[in-house]
Amino acid sequence: MNTTNRVTTASTPAKTFEAQGAWLLVFALGYLALIADGADVMMYGLTLTRIKDEFALSNVQAGALGSLTLVGMAIGGIFGGWASDRLGRVRVVAWALALFSLGAGMLGFTHNFLEFAVVRFISSLGIGSMVLVTTLVAEYVPTERRSLILGALQTGISAGYIVVIALSNWILPHYGWRTLYYVSALPVLLALAIKFAVREPASWQASRAAARENKRGLVDNRYYLIFSHRQSRTLFILWTLASVFALSGFYGLNNWLPTYLEKELHIKFSAMAGYMIGTYVVAFAGKIIAGWLGDRWSRRGVYVLGCMGAALFLPVIIFWHTRENIVYLMFFFGFMYGVPLGTIGTFMSESFATSIRGTAVGGSYNLGRFCSGAAPVVIGYLATQFSIGIGFLVVGAVFFLSGVTALFIPDRLHDTQR
Template sequence: MNTVTDRRAVARQRTPLNRSQIAGFWGAWAGWTLDGMDSFIYALVLTPALTELLPRSGFAATPSNVGLAGSILFALFLVGWGLSFIWGPLADRFGRTKVLAATIFTFAIFTGLAATSTNVWQLGIFRFIAGVGIGGEWALAGTYVAEAWPEDRRKMGAGYLQTGYYAGFFLAAALNYTVGVHFGWRAMFLTGAVPVVVAILILLRVKEPEKWQKADAKTVRVKPLREIMGPAYRRRTWVACILLTIAIIGLWAGAVYEPSAVIQLAARAGMSKGDSIRTASLATGLLSIGTILGCLALPPLAERIGRKMTLAVYFAGMAVSIAASFGWAFYLPNGLAPFIAWLFVLGFFGGNFALFSLWLPEQFETRVRATAFAFCTSFGRFVGAGVNFLLGAAVLHMQTLGVPIALTALVFVLGLFVIPFAPETKGETLPQ
């Protein structure tokens, strides 16, 4: 009996974190939180911003023009995300924390500048450059936590880290509920400049991970992008690209169009414009809570049944919840409550992104890890930009929001056939 108790006590023990590891995690988490807030601000202020800026740019602010311009600008934003692969080689060469701070500086400054836009062209440029910074933050934050945290804690660290992005969704919804409703879309973009403070703290207080320092000291300089495309890594690189592309398509199809869908359903239920906006903010908060719970549930599940099976469970959940919310509840006569209920389920399985924070670092050695992470995420964003543009065109052509978004559930079904080609890294330590 005592032996069993001793084993449980040992199992509960974890390697303590030092001050730099704690500060580094909270810096990465805060950056990822503000990154999520920043990227979701656009979805929340899309209609009021374009309603004001389109006439100044020579276009009528009709619902169709707002929808089309919104899709084009968001596709441009995703292209900026795609170009963020430039941060990976820089981080492999110059260090994780310095480049992480640079990504935060970039997206914070240009999000703040978006508040000064006088036409849609300026807004598009500011969002494009902000996207370059936002896209790099995940790769650098995920790489940092994987390398800086002890082996027995880094897996849960990946789940904790990923909650930040969706806490950012919740924060954006709360700001929209308060600041946005009372002070307008420009004030919302101004709040996106706050992360500059986080970047400064990271530069001043966080040390480089020892794993990177050791690898940097003994590594003969190679071209990391060429190496991840070489024989040793080619297959896992492209499989990861495909799986991340599927996850990104589902995330943006559901999350970006969710506020507009809720506003439409609320208006159909007879709510005023202000109440519709508040309902959309509350629904976004519920979506975010569901996703945070999904992120926290994922690492223990991945340790129990493996990385590939866990992703299959989450992809299947995404397929069902997207089809049920946008393809079924959206078209019910009184569909607002069922749609919002399904958003919670969609949010939970949207926590599949936490798996990539855990899994991608396990597939690549330290000297190319940041490059691989950044490349795989960027590839998915390029494709996501094209899909987002097609979705906007489909919404305009079909004159409905639900069916085009519901059809994205099919990509998760495709993903179930791709997962078997990925490597299973359950039980393996982080490669040096």
């Protein structure tokens, strides 16, 4: 009797340590994957001016390349979300990371608009499934710290922005834009590490086991499960709308912000890189504070305030910037920009049950990406007719609408570890 008690007592700390070590490993690898994701997304904006000059692209064509990327991401993410429920989160994340890394490297070998567009579309199919990194980590981390940890995870995207901005400041002037894309193939090694070092989450394994036991025709169809249940159907639609608005803002801004600073504010490339690094460093703080507040207050409340704060501050930058205050304005905006990104992963993951989480999150988020594909083209058109700054006013409007939509989404519906 006593022996049994001693064994049980001794084994509990060991199991706790093993569980903690597992989620820390998943967090670390997921963080590196999001660095690669963020670097890839930012890279196009940083190389856009040089690609436009070499390929003789119009503003609309340049915007179309950004939009094509978003369409590919949407298609890949929708399929990847479905596949992650069927085949596993780890397998899909690893293959997606390998696809977009190798595809990004191949962009350095393109020589015209069509070649670049085709390769970029194929590689973007993998980028779309990177949203599942958040789902994977969410199914590992402790419930009481989930929002903080996922907020910290989202800083990986900002870290990716900073890494590629720093690299571009060194590589672009000396080696050209192609070399930057060659370097971007390196994360394929990370894909191998994820594939062989990470096990599928226990909640996913339990969900698959239950599905095998209760398999009955249409019930195995994840979209049928989503749309046959009123609450999950409503949440899927709301998250699709919130994603359309938010991602139109994020991708429209990321595609055109470097060009805006360089061409309309007449900031030299080296100084522009410093401004952007500072902005995304401050976004780190925004994401982590948002995650902390999400645990202690409300995922929804933090997301809504972040969206509306970013929306209301963009016009301040457009109309009231000067050479003296632009640094402070950019830094404050970077903080507000980071807040919704710091809580969206937890907020969205907890909206759906484990059995449909990958499909629902991947589907709604990437339908949003698909629709947001128009944003870079719209900003490109407005830049041609008026200015990029006018296009950024539209970005502010869609950020605000995402916050309004999120008001109708309940908080903390499902524990991602069950």
